[in-house]
Amino acid sequence: MTLYYTKEHEWLRVEGDVATVGISNHAQEALGDIVFAEVPEAGRTVSKGDDAAVVESVKAASDVYAPVSGEVVEGNEALDGDPALVNSDPEGEGWFFKIKLSDPSELDGLMDEAAYKEFLGTL
Amino acid sequence: MTDTLPLDRWHVAHGARMVEFAGYAMPIQYEGIIAEHKWTREQAGLFDVSHMGQLTVKGPGAAAALEALMPGDFAGLKPGRARYSMLLADDGGILDDLIVTRVPDADSDEAFALVVNGAVKHDDIAHLRARLPEEVEMTHHEERALLALQGPAAAAVLERLVPGVADLAFMQGAGFDHEGDFLWISRSGYTGEDGFEISIAPAQVEAFAEALVADGRVKPIGLGARDSLRLEAGLPLYGHDLDPEITPIMADLGFAISKRRREEGGFPGAERILEERAKGALVKRVGFFVEGRQPVREGAPLLDGEGNVVGKITSGGFSPTLERPIAMGYLATHLVDDADAVVKAQQRSKLFDVTVTDMPFVPHNYHRKQGKK
Structure with missing residues (x-):
């Protein structure tokens, strides 16, 4: 299992050829109270950079981009009833979707946890 | 260029996340919008609204001069009474919405306090300067801070610091002495709750804010919850729900x-x-x-x-x-x-x-x- 981060403040936990995707603790703090999350359905094919999910806080809406290309294998249905999971456990229970990688080489451009922490320090 | 308000450091010290609003650094939230919103509905929230424009308009004919710019009855307004009104363009479009209070004044029996939106206060001032007759004098109290204490516990909390405020009725204001300093306090606000707006000198505002939050019923509240509270209360926000294309009738005002x-x-x-x-x-x-x-x-x-x-x-x-x-x-x-x-x-x-x-x-x-x- 390997953990990656993007400059768009998403995380990916990769196991085999499936990545679980969510938003980082920094992102949920910046968004504030999450009141709605819409996740993609299984079977949808996305390309890196596509809008894949929507997250809305009290004050604003944000897109969650597909950080890698592939086929969605599961959306987190728990967010439907309890979108605040993204606040309480952003890098655990508050995951958004799982995606089967079509091009694992796309992971090469992503940050590990240490690099992401360093990146946050530059903001 | 972002200006800072008198409570800038106090907000940061109390954990606020600051954002630019109306040209000032303002607290958007402290612990979170939903928690702050609910606290205000159940207890009392302290808001810094010092970005708003505090003006005085006075002199012979001031009431008639204001009536030429707004649709309110200011001639018939009793001292200490406040009215919601709108500054109108010549075609009836809304330039700003504001609160007008008739205030006691040593020099004039026609003195009015206006509290206008921060985002358009400089336009309002230019409009008023251009339209008010010479003998009516306008002052912008730019340095003064403005706090709002809102929520069901507001009256009990403020009465302990400033005895007598609990006797004010909704949309009524009066001057109060607080440890030798002059406060203008009106029973009004922008949350739908009972509450007060307190105009205070910048040198006193930090100690006063601290004295308020020392009461366990009071927490500082950011602009995020101010917006969700006023939306629940059905109150329009200038620049969003009101603008020069909109008339008071279109706005249901x-x-x-x-x-x-x-x-x-x-x-x-x-x-x-x-x-x-x-x-x-x-x-x-x-x-x-x-x-x-x-x-x-x-x-x-x-x-x-x-x-x-x-x-x-x-x-x-x-x-x-x-x-x-x-x-x-x-x-x-x-x-x-x-x-x-x-x-x-x-x-x-x-x-x-x-x-x-x-x-x-x-x-x-x-x-x-x-x-x-």
Whole structure:
């Protein structure tokens, strides 16, 4: 299992050829109270950079981009009833979707946890 | 260029996240918008609204001069009484909405305090300077801070610091002495709750804010919750729900045009506004419940059953009290009372069912005069 981060403040936990995707603790703090999350359905094919999910806080809406290309294998249905999971456990229970990688080489451009922490320090 | 307000460091020390608003660094939130919102509805919230413009207009003929710019009855306003009004353009469009209070003054029996929106205060001041006659003097109290204490516990908390404030009624103000300093306090606000707005000198504001939050019933509240509270209260926000394209009748603010002014006219755009009042305007500001859980935001067009644009959302968000998305906006007047009308809001190519609903979304809790609630 390997953990990656993007400059768009998403995380990916990769196991085999499936990545679980969510938003980082920094992102949920910046968004504030999450009141709605819409996740993609299984079977949808996305390309890196596509809008894949929507997250809305009290004050604003944000897109969650597909950080890698592939086929969605599961959306987190728990967010439907309890979108605040993204606040309480952003890098655990508050995951958004799982995606089967079509091009694992796309992971090469992503940050590990240490690099992401360093990146946050530059903001 | 972002200016700082007198409580800038105090906000940061209390954990605020600061953002730029109306040219100032302002606290958007402390512990979180929903928690702050609920705290204000249940206890008392302290808001720094020092970005707002605090003006005094006084001199012979001041009441008539203000009546030439706004549709309120200021000649008939008793000392210490406050009225909601609007600064109008010549065509009747709204330049700003504001509170006008007749204040006691040693030099003039025609003295009025105006509190105007921070984002347009410089335009307001230029407009007033250009339009007010010479003998009416205007002062911008730029240095003074303004705090708002809002919520069911506000009166009990403030009474301990400033004895006598609990005797004020809703939309009434008076001067108070606090440890030798002058405070102007009015029982008003922008949350729908009982509460007060406190005008205070910058040198005193930090100690006063600290004394307020030392009471366990008071927490500092950011602009984020201020917005969700005023939306639940059905109160329009200038620059979003009101602008120069909108008249008081379109905005459903006809209550601010007093009987005498309706009969006499003499305010900017009177002909158009009085005609709209009699016959109805093309559009009307209304509240909406949005189906589902996803908020619909400002700017979303409203469509009828055939896909024609029949209005737009001007404020939209999530109601922490009702735990559902709510919105306000403008809808073609003929659809407002049509129970069979199908209205949808469009946002990012998705359609949302919306239902016209009475405002406020959450009942007001004002401290009206005895006998009235």
